[in-house]
Amino acid sequence: MQTRQINVFIPGEYDRSFIQSFLERQSPNADGIFSYQYNDDVGQTHKLEVLFQTSNANADYVVFFNKIKQDVECQCFKDKIFSIQQEPYIKSDSTYHIPFKNEFFKQEKTYEATSKTFTFVEELLATKKTKYIPHHPMLYFMLDSRLSFKELESLPLPTKPKTLSCIASMNKAAFAGHLKRSEFVRSFQNLITHKEESITCDFYGNGIQAISQKSEGILPYQYSIAIENSQTPHYFSEKIIDCFLGYCMPIYCGAPNIYEYFPKESLVLIDINQPESAYEIITQAIQNNLWQKNQDAILEARRLCLYKYNFIYGMGQIIAQDFLNTPDLLLTKQTYTLKAVKRTLLSHIQRNAWRLGNYLHLV
Structure with a gap:
């Protein structure tokens, strides 16, 4: 069997050491x-090995996360620079007095060099349909940093003596979503305290009860509340992924189209803007033993997290198929300079003007 290696250079917004750790933890053999x-056409078997690396030596493809942090020169096949968005654009929020953030992620100039950008940002998806492709962010696992991919893969279904957990940092306030989540958690705690026949829930996270690994708040539990920072189509994160990896049924608030990605029976949807309703939905799910009844759906969701929504598998599949669909004649190397994207003076002015206007109740 013939083997061909495709080298993929990963620059981008994150530090090289973080990217290297991310790649190792997402791949079967680290x-x-x-x-x-x-x-091939005559039935002969071939193998492609797509190698993701932080070095730009001998690169065939380039894939960057979010945006370029500093100028970088690279060489790769013509028109084979891709990007994947992992952070959402955050609109200004008058209720919480927070100006817009991550404005780079809705601007086409951020992705001038790319031929494909996998995104969930609606402003980009409304433009070039062939360049901006609706996609989830392929985020990393955070269940337990001590576990390799193989250890996570072979992790058996643990004994689950506890019912419900909620992992949420209460001291984050950068996004309106952080504050909404904190408000819900406080409301939910209050409901549990004052209901006559109440369910029990263990709360973890910075500002509540710190834990060294998320697995401590997931593996012993049948259900866990998972709330995204924003409710954006296609955007789901480790918050729901880690639940499935830990054989837990997520009580979920996030991507409104989450059923496009996971079996409907594998999770329970709530609206954090309606704590009373959420409490009743959670109570009913527990009383109806949905975790026990829907084990097959949870196992399927876990499989999807490992082998489809994982960055190595997801982007690896995309690049392998793109390579095979590109005629050899077009696989010529070119040199590119990827330009750093920084907040402009105009954006600084707009953010500060919005802050002032919001303070004066003008916006």
């Missing part, structure tokens, strides 16, 4: 490699 087998 080497950043995705293996793809296929048969």
Whole structure:
């Protein structure tokens, strides 16, 4: 069997050491490699090895996260620079007095060099349909930093003596979503305290009860409340992924189209803007033993997290298929300079003007 290696350079917004750790923890052999087998027209089997690396030596493709942090020169196949968005654009919020953030992620100039950008930002999705592709962010696992991919993969279904947990940092306030989540948690705690026949829930996170690993708040539990920072189509994060990896049923508030990605029976949807209703939905799910009844759906969701929504598998599949669909004649190397994206003076002025206007109740 013939093997061909495709080298993928990963620059971007994150530090190199973080990216390297991310790649190792997402790959089966901790080497950043995705293996793809296929048969040619005469039935001969071939293998592609897509190697994701932080070095730009001998790169065939370039994939960057979010935006370029500093100028970088690279060489790769023509028109083979891709990007994946992992952070949402945050609109200004008058209720919480927070100006817009991450405005780079809705601006086409951030992705001038790319031929494909996998995104969930609606402002980009409304433009070039072939360049901006609706996609989830392929975020990393955070269940337990001590577990390799293989250890996570082979993790057996644990004994779950406890019912419900909620992991939420109460001291985050950068986004309106952080504050809404904190408000819900406080309301939910209050409901549990004052209901006559109340459910029990263990609360974890910075500002409540710190834990060294998320697994402590997921593995012993049948259900866990998972609330995203924003309710954006296609955007789901480790908050729901870690629940599934820990064989837990998520009580979820986030992507409104989450059923496009996971079986409907694998999770329970709530609206954090309606704590009373959320409390009743959670109570009913527990009383109806949904975790026990829907084990097959939870196992399927876990499989999807490991082998489809994982960055190594997801982007590896995309690159392998793109490579096979590109004629050899077009696989020529070119040199590119990827330009750093920084907040402009105009954006600084707009943010501060919004702050002032919001303070004076003008916006």
